[in-house]
Amino acid sequence: xxxxxxxxxxxxxxxxxxxxxxxxxxxxxxxxxxxxxxxxxxxxxxxxxxxxxxxxxxxxxxxxxxxxxxxxxxxxxxxxxxxxxxxxxxxxxxxxxxxxxxxxxxxxxxxxxxxxxxxxxxxxxxxxxxxxxxxxxxxxxxxxxxxxxxxxxxxxxxxxxxxxxxxxxxxxxxxxxxxxxxxxxxxxxxxxxxxxxxxxxxxxxxxxxxxxxxxxxxxxxxxxxxxxxxxxxxxxxxxxxxxxxxxxxxxxxxxxxxxxxxxxxxxxxxxxxxxxxxxxxxxxxxxxxxxxxxxxxxxxxxxxxxxxxxxxxxxxxxxxxxxxxxxxxxxxxx
Numbered sequence: 001x002x003x004x005x006x007x008x009x010x011x012x013x014x015x016x017x018x019x020x021x022x023x024x025x026x027x028x029x030x031x032x033x034x035x036x037x038x039x040x041x042x043x044x045x046x047x048x049x050x051x052x053x054x055x056x057x058x059x060x061x062x063x064x065x066x067x068x069x070x071x072x073x074x075x076x077x078x079x080x081x082x083x084x085x086x087x088x089x090x091x092x093x094x095x096x097x098x099x100x101x102x103x104x105x106x107x108x109x110x111x112x113x114x115x116x117x118x119x120x121x122x123x124x125x126x127x128x129x130x131x132x133x134x135x136x137x138x139x140x141x142x143x144x145x146x147x148x149x150x151x152x153x154x155x156x157x158x159x160x161x162x163x164x165x166x167x168x169x170x171x172x173x174x175x176x177x178x179x180x181x182x183x184x185x186x187x188x189x190x191x192x193x194x195x196x197x198x199x200x201x202x203x204x205x206x207x208x209x210x211x212x213x214x215x216x217x218x219x220x221x222x223x224x225x226x227x228x229x230x231x232x233x234x235x236x237x238x239x240x241x242x243x244x245x246x247x248x249x250x251x252x253x254x255x256x257x258x259x260x261x262x263x264x265x266x267x268x269x270x271x272x273x274x275x276x277x278x279x280x281x282x283x284x285x286x287x288x289x290x291x292x293x294x295x296x297x298x299x300x301x302x303x304x305x306x307x308x309x310x311x312x313x314x315x316x317x318x319x320x321x322x323x324x325x326x327x328x329x330x331x332x333x334x
Contacts, residue, residue, distance in 0.1 A: 002083070008239070015190055023083040029156055030216065036166070038052075038081040039218075041235060044158075044160075044168060044170060044212070045107075045109060045110030045112075045113060045114065045115040045159070045160045045163075045170065046107050046108060046115045046333065047109050047112070047160050047333070048109050048111055048112045049109055049112075050108070050333045050334065051106070051107070051109075051333065051334045052105075052106070052107040052108075052331060052332070052333045052334075053104065053105075053106060053334070054104065054106075054107075054329060054330070054331035055102070055104050055329055055330055055331070056101075056103050056104075056327055056329030056330075057100070057101070057103075057326075057327070057328050057329065058099070058100065058101040058102075058103060058325070058326070058327050058329065059098075059099065059100050059101075059325075059326045059327075060098075060099040060322050060324070060325045061094075061098055061322065061323045061324055061325075062096065062097040062098070062099065062321060062322050062323070063096040063097075063098075063320060063321045063323055064069070064310075064313070064320065064321045064322065064323050065094070065318070065320060066314075066315045066318065066320075066321045067315075067317070067318040067320075068314060068315065069312070069314040069315075069317065072318055074093060074314055074318070075092075075093065075094040075274075075281075075298060075318045075319060075320055076090040076091075076093055076094075076281075076318060077091070077092060077094055077280070077281040077317075077318070077319070078090065078091055078279065078280050078281060079091035079092060079193065080191075080192040080193060080194060080238065080274055080279070081190070081236075082190070082228045082236055083190060083191065083232055085208065085275060087235075087274055087279060087280075088269075089278065089280060090134060090135070091132075091133070091134065092130045092131055092132050092133070092134050093130060093131040093134040093139075094130050094319070094320045094322065095129040095130050095131070095141075096127075096129045097126060097127065097128045097129070097146075097320055098124045098125075098126070098127040099124075099125075100120045100127055101122070101123065101124045101125070101151070102121070102123040102124075102169070102273075102332060103119060103120065103121050103122065104119070104120045104122055104295065105117070105118070105119050105120075105294060105331075106118045106119075106120070107158070110157075111305060112160075113159060113163065113259040113268055113305055114157060114158070114159055115157065115158045115235075116155075116156075116157055116158075117154075117155070117156050117157065117158050117172065118153065118154065118155045118156075119153060119154040119155075119214075120150075120153050121150065121151030121152065121153070121319040123148070123149070123150065124147070124149065124150070124151045124198065125147075125148040126146045126147050126148070126196060127143070127146045127148070127194055128143065128145050128146040129141070129142070129143045130142060130145075132188075136163075136204075142187060144186075144187040145183075145186045145187055145192055145193070145196055146196065146228075147196060147197065147198050147259065148178075149181075149198060150180075150198075151179075151180045151198055151199060152176055152177060152178065152179050152180040152198075152199040152200065153176070153177050153179050154174045154175065154176045154177070154206070155174065155175060155177070156172060156173050156174030156175055156206070157172070157173055158170055158172045159171050159172075166213055166214055166215045166216060167210070167211070167212070167213055168210075168212040168213075168214075169209070169210070169211050169212075170209070170210045170211075170212075171207075171208070171209050171210075172206070172207070172208040172209075172210070172227075173204070173205070173206070173207055174206040174207075174208075175204070175205055175206075176200075176204040176205070176229075177203065177207065178199055178200065178201050178202055178203055178205065178234065179199060180195045180197070180199020180200070181197065181198045181199055181203075182194070182198065182199045182200060182201030182234060182236070183197075183201075183236070183275065184197055184198065191236070194238050194240070194272070195282075197242070200231065200234060200240050201232055201234030201235060201236060201238070201262050202232040202233060202234040202239070202240070203232055204229060204230060204231045204232060204240075205229070205230045206229045206230075207227065207228050207230075208225060208226065208227035208228075208229060208245075209225065209226055209227075210223060210224075210225035211223060211224050211225065219252055219253040219254070220250060220251070220252055220253075221250065221251045221252075222248075222249065222251075222281075223247075223248065223249055223250075224246075224247070224248045224277060225245075225246075225247045225248075226244075226245065226246050226247070227244070227247075228242065228243070228244050228245070229242060229243040229244075229245075230242055231243075234305050237274060237275050238272065238274050238275070239271075239272060239273050239274075240272050241269050241270030241271050241272050241273075241282060241283050242267045242269075242270045243267065243268065243269045243270065244267070245265070245266065245267050245268075245304060246266040247263055247264065247265050248263065248264050249261055249262055249263030249264060249290070250262060250299075251292075251294075257295055257296045257297075258293070258294070258295060258296075258318070259293070259294040259295075259296070260291075260292070260293055261291070261292045261293070262288065262289070262290070262292070262296070263286045263289070263290040263291075263292065264288070264289060264290075265287070265289075265290055265308065266286070266287045266288075267272040267284075267285070267286050267287075268284075268285050269282075269284050270283050271283035271285050271316060280316070280317050281315075281317040281318060281319050282316060282319075283315070283316040284313065284314065284315040284316065284319060285312075285313070285314045286310055286312060286313045286314070286321070286322075287310070287312040287313075288308045288309055288310045288311060288325070289308075289309050289311055290306050290307065290308045290309070291306070291307055291309075292304060292306040292307070293305055299332070300332060300333065301330055301331065301332040302330065302331050302332070303328075303329075303330045304327075304328070304329055304330070304331070305326075305327065305328040305329075306325075306326070306327045306328075307324070308322075308324065308325035308326070308327070309324060310322055310323070
């Protein structure tokens, strides 16, 4: 193996070790609309020995109040009382959650068909507003239970089953490590709600399959992809519901620099459970339209932006749902 290849492989190993060895303090759960769109860095394998870095900023405004698929004036959700191992129904009234996240995605081309991949949520901030003890004389407004910091990491591998001609078929397997805190306390000194915690506390798996068709030299390209996230129970006996994703879209290259695209993103989230009992106001189905744009720079980097607009949302019981999601970022191979 040549020395540059050795140095590149060593750099990839160091990056993957970094994912596991730096314990984070916060991570937003993926209950947001921008969690499941497909960016350019999700679509392929890297060239043999190449290293790609993708830095992105993600924002989701969860302030739409829904009961089923209908708007409602009030969203009452339960409290998980971990200290007494109980679910308290209709404990607090949700107002709004704003999610912001800075994330780095890494990929290294181990062979022409295999890439190692990893995701690091460098900074996650969840600004949360609700009324505690809803409907009681002790009811009070609180915006002190949000979280911020480093989040759960993901590492895995991507394999090109089909490369050549106009077609690309990629399979991805990822493990999510429970590196984010999941026992942070709320302003009253109790373990905070699982949806507000930085991490889930569980080892989870993600499998994905992505097909891309590009009839070169046509400026059009289209793709379809599917993914499943399989969640395990954490040490507090809480389990986030499994998730399934289906995405499809196309892009159009306007010259060598600009690429315009549109995606349809569908997500199904199963109901959470605590101690084997289903948790009310968890689980949802949603579909979003996601227009996007990419700019290729002279030095080979890509600057991109996606705006995710929900067009269908159906939640179990009542929940806050996303109004809009935004992802902007830059990626470059070395």
